[in-house]
Structure formats: structure tokens, C-alpha cells
Amino acid sequence: MLFRRFESMIDIFQESPASAPPDRVLPFYVYYLRQVWPSFAALLVVGLIGALIEVALFPYLSRLIDLAQSSGSGQRFFSEHGHELLWMAVVILILRPIFLTLHDLLVHQTINPGMTSMIRWQNHNYVLRQSLGFFQNDFAGRIAQRIMQTGNSLRDSAVQAVDALWHVLIYAVSSLVLFAEADWRLMIPLIVWIVGYLFCLYYFVPRVKSRSAVSSAARSRLMGCIVDGYTNIATLKLFAHTDLERQYAREAITEQTEKTQLASRLVTGMDVSITIMNGLLIVSTTGLALWLWSQSLISVGAIALATGLVIRLVNMSGWIMWVVNGIFENIGMVQDGLNTISQPVSVTDRPLAPKLQVREGAVSFENLHFNYGKGRAVIDGLNLAIRPGEKIGLIGPSGAGKSTLVNLLLRLYDLNGGRIIIDGQNIAEVSQESLRAGIGMITQDTSLLHRSIRENLLYGRPGASDAELWQAIHRARADEFIPMLSDAEGRTGLDAHVGERGVKLSGGQRQRIAIARVLLKDAPILIMDEATSALDSEVEAAIQESLEVLMRGKTVIAIAHRLSTIAKMDRLVVMNEGRIAEIGSHSELLSRQGLYARLWQYQTGGFVGVD
Incomplete structure (x- = not known):
């Protein structure tokens, strides 16, 4: 019953809001996202609360260490702080699983199947209205792949953007606040790292997006070549040109591989850059925290907080970089798809066109x-x-x-x-x-x-x-x-x-x-x-x-x-x-x-x- 409720939140076969999808990337996204806005609004709220719960665990860990140090005995510790421990147990055992479950239900039961199928349905309906010349000027396999991949790519990039948004904002802002509360100097390595991280995103992501669009176009062409060969297999056999067809496919595979390799070079460069920056962040933050503790400026709990948050940020930074890279790779695929899907229909009916009445057949x-x-x-x-x-x-x-x-x-x-x-x-x-x-x-x-x-x-x-x-x-x-x-x-x-x-x-x-x-x-x-x-x-x-x-x-x-x-x-x-x-x-x-x-x-x- 619970699954069915979430699975029915999106009407797969709803009518599209306009006769043609937009031919630019951002309006193309808005065109589909506004049709399922309640699901994404719920995902934003659930993601915000989930991220806040995750971040709250780190100051609790710091406080737990400090409280344990200040308590004279274990018995006194539990008697004085039992209510606080119970509340955190409720957060970890009940609230955290509830919001993680809601997030998974919204993503896996509502958005992934529902939104993807809705986009495919509307794109298929629109492409069916295209003139005969539209289909004669392209591979049937390439058109079909673009309809299939555009729904997946748009959905993935939108969901990833929502997930990454809260994690980036909540973790970055919370870390700065928590470091400032411990000692303002702990903020310095993190601020430098954030600036460097944003620069890496600024440099690498647009280039990944551009090369991903080129790679997607090459992949669509490869699919078109293969499907074209299978569709005309009788001609291939009759003319005994298996080697010629293999060469045709070989050229398409070579082109697609080269375009993918060019995009992958950027991904590797981005990964290496982030890894070096992450190492510098861990060493500088931990070293600074130890120095401040040695000067009796922060507590042991603050060291645990700083070190734990930094390691979490480092782990998350790699995930976010891959997510951002995935978002823009998917945007590249969407851009490749909309070049086909959003072409204007050349033969259209007039508004409220009447039906033809054939009475005699002149x-x-x-x-x-x-x-x-x-x-x-x-x-x-x-x-x-x-x-x-x-x-x-x-x-x-x-x-x-x-x-x-x-x-x-x-x-x-x-x-x-x-x-x-x-x-x-x-x-x-x-x-x-x-x-x-x-x-x-x-x-x-x-x-x-x-x-x-x-x-x-x-x-x-x-x-x-x-x-x-x-x-x-x-x-x-x-x-x-x-x-x-x-x-x-x-x-x-x-x-x-x-x-x-x-x-x-x-x-x-x-x-x-x-x-x-x-x-x-x-x-x-x-x-x-x-x-x-x-x-x-x-x-x-x-x-x-x-x-x-x-x-x-x-x-x-x-x-x-x-x-x-x-x-x-x-x-x-x-x-x-x-x-x-x-x-x-x-x-x-x-x-x-x-x-x-x-x-x-x-x-x-x-x-x-x-x-």
C-alpha cells in the first residue's frame, strides 16, 4: 500500500503542457520538472531534514567526548546526561531511518520510474507527429535512443542536483559555523579549500558538459549504425558485405571511443586535483586543531569535531564532484537529445482544425x-x-x-x-x-x-x-x-x-x-x-x-x-x-x-x- 501510494504520485500519461518542448536546455528542464513539482518539492524538504540530521551527529560526537572527559565516573555521566543520550538515540534510530526511507521512496518509487516514463511518453507522442522527412533524414535507432536516454538523463541530473544541493550547502555552512564556535582559525583551511573546490568545478564542469554532448552524439550515431545494419540484415547478407558493415561499425565505435576518452581525460584531471586538495585540507585542519589544543585554546572534542567533519567533507567532496560531473554529463546527453526531440513539426494542423468530410470523393x-x-x-x-x-x-x-x-x-x-x-x-x-x-x-x-x-x-x-x-x-x-x-x-x-x-x-x-x-x-x-x-x-x-x-x-x-x-x-x-x-x-x-x-x-x- 505504501509503495503503491508513492508509485502513483506522478501521472505517467498526462498531457504535455505545450505543443512542443523548448529547444534550450534550461527551459527544457523546467518544462518537465514543473509537471512533477510536488514530488521534487517533497524531495527537497526530505533532503534538507536528512542533511541536517547527518550534520548534527558531528557536534554531538564532540560534545559526547567533552562530557565524558568532564564527568568523574560512568554512573554520574549516565545519570546527568541520560535524557540527552536518549534523545540522540531517537534521532539516530527513528528519525534518521524515517527520512532516509522517505528519500528512497520518493527517488526509487516516484521519480525514477514515473518521471522517466512520463518524459518518454510525451517525447514519443511529439516525435510521432513529425513529418515523414524527419524520419527519412535520421537513423530510426538514433531517434529511439535519444527518446530513451533523454528521460533517464534529465531525471538523474535533476535528482542528483537536489541531493547535492543540500549536502553542499548544509555541510559547508554548518562546518564553517561549528569551526567558528570552536575557534575562528579552524575556518581558514576550510575557506581556502572551498574556494579551490569551486574553482575546480568552474574549470572542469563546463568542459565535461561540452565533451559529454559530443560523446553522446557519437554514441547515438553508433546506435543508429548498428540498428541500421540489423534492420537491413537481408541486404547485408545478399551482397556479402559483412566485412564492409564491420568496417562501418568499427569507424563508429572508434569515433565514440575517442570522444569518450577525451571526456574521461577531464574527469581524471578533476579527480587528481580534488584528491590533492583533500589531502592538504586534512593535514592543515588536523595540524591546526592539534596546535590550538596544545595552546589550550580548544578541547579534545573540538579536535574530534574538526577531524571528523573534514574527513566527512573529503569523502563527500569526491561524491559531490562525481555527482556534479554526472549532472553535467547528463545535461550534455539531454542537450544532444533535445536537438532531435525539440525540432519543430513541419506539418501541423491549424488550431481547432475541423475533420475532413468526404461525401463524394472529388x-x-x-x-x-x-x-x-x-x-x-x-x-x-x-x-x-x-x-x-x-x-x-x-x-x-x-x-x-x-x-x-x-x-x-x-x-x-x-x-x-x-x-x-x-x-x-x-x-x-x-x-x-x-x-x-x-x-x-x-x-x-x-x-x-x-x-x-x-x-x-x-x-x-x-x-x-x-x-x-x-x-x-x-x-x-x-x-x-x-x-x-x-x-x-x-x-x-x-x-x-x-x-x-x-x-x-x-x-x-x-x-x-x-x-x-x-x-x-x-x-x-x-x-x-x-x-x-x-x-x-x-x-x-x-x-x-x-x-x-x-x-x-x-x-x-x-x-x-x-x-x-x-x-x-x-x-x-x-x-x-x-x-x-x-x-x-x-x-x-x-x-x-x-x-x-x-x-x-x-x-x-x-x-x-x-x-
């Missing part, structure tokens, strides 16, 4: 301009009107802009100029979720999630019943292989997992799953990027009827090359260099002897009749 491209942020236009002044229920085939050489046009319709990128209208609604003014919910798409290179067949299919319609699921499976002819599937953990049929990107299935099986998923979605606008290219001729022929049923009553845009697909289209739109070169039916375009006729001749090789 699509209009009006004076489109787009260039992927580069100089040369990929789409240049394109105009095209598609009537409700019309089936359009997009034809053209590689690089003509066919896939780009489809991506713009899905608003995976924002236009540089022009607009796209669906049933009178500008797609830039409606929510992206509703836009993509109204469009079904079957791609040439189908990628499945590493989950069960059922979960992959239900992406089409999460609330579909098993009967609807199996109807879509049957229409896509996927029922021929799904019941026979199994995975390494013994799951079969719809529960079998398909592997990363669906690698456990053949290309044709993945494509039939994709078709079943779109059948289940049943969106009014359908995009097909050579939907049957991965199927053999027999399977393709078997599901043509299903595709015809799927296309019935829908507005269809198909990036088409094969005759079987082209024959089903009402109009063919031939694209070249981002513009529309020709529009017409198959026979009309062949009769013009233009670009389409040449492409058709290349495809058939002169062996297939064109009539």
Missing part, C-alpha cells in the same frame, strides 16, 4: 508547386481535377513526381504553392488524422509492424469484428496462408507475429495483408502504388475481382505500370518532370505517339500488341 490539384526544400521543383505548376468515383492512373518515368503527388495528397509534406481540394475542402485546413482516415493506400513496398497479423489488419479499422476481419482476409485471398502461419513463440494464425517490417512473410503475403487491411478500412478515396506488383500472376488474377469490388464507388488514384492495372482506369495521367505531359485513355495516348506510347513500347518490348 479531388482537385490546383497550381501545385513543391521542391522538398531544394532548389529544383519536383512538382511544378500541376493542375488536375478528378471527378467523384473516377479512376485515374498515374504514368511516367522514374522521378516524374508520381509518388510525390500522392504524398502531397496525404499531406505528408506541405506544399510550397497551390492547394489540394477534396469535396470543396482545402486539405491544409482540416486535421491530418481525418484526411488520412478518408484515404486508403496500398503501397508497392508493404511494411508491416512487428506484431500479430490481427493487430496489423486492425490498423485498417480498430473496431472491426472477427467476421469482418475474416471477410476482408478472404476477399484478399490471404486465408490461403494465414491459418498456417506460426512464430518462434508458438503463436499461430492471426496471433502469429510477422517480424520487423513483416520479414517473416513473402512479398506476396505482405501485399495480400495490405490489401485486406485497406479492404477493412473501406475509405472513400483509394490510392494504389502498383498494388499487385509483389504478387505472382496466378494470385494477381485471383484477387482482381476483389480489387474491382474494392475500387467500386471510390475515387481511385493508381501509380500504374502493368497492363492489368492500367486497363481498369478511366483516364491515364502521364507525368514528366513534375508536370502533366498527357491525359487520356490508353488507346488515345497510344495514338498520339508521345511519351506514353514510348513508355508503353519500352514496357512491352514490342511483343505485346497496342490495339
